Amino acid sequence: MRLHGFYTLLAGLGTLLLFSCNAGPEPINYATDACKFCRMVIIDKQHGAEIVTAKGRIYKFDAVECMLNFSADIKDTTGIEFLVNEYIVPGVLRDAPLATYLISEGIPSPMGENLTAFTSRADAENARRKFGGQLYTWTEIQAHFKR
DSSP states (O other): HHHHHHHHHHHHHHHHHHHHTTTOOOOOOOTOOOOOOTTTTOOOTTTTTEEEOOTTOEEESSSSSHHHHTTOOOOOTTTTEEEEESSTTOOOEEEEEGOEEEEEEESTTTTSOOOESSHHHHHHHHHHHHHHEEOOOOOHHHHHHHH
């Protein structure tokens, strides 16, 4: 009976250890966390971004443009997760490669590039009609910032 309890405890600790090492996104602590690229405190819930490396290291950014500038020299993005806050649902991190991006003076971003992410292409098109500007895919916006 005692041995059974020991094995149950051991299995529980192993499971806890396994799940505690799981690399994944971490919520941005607005007004506390600082941008890895420009060092500004992250305030804006519509323009924040995050990178999670294959080894689980997390980098937080106050704007999508800071994340793009930071990652411009990364040659192998295998296993790296790029996340962005979106305009429609502030404070929620979404998969950056699936987003549509709008550069528009009508929607200022923290670093002045006027870059905003939208999960839905339709939402991005509606914002472009309202505010003007140019739409980009993930590949296009990365190329734009590597210039």
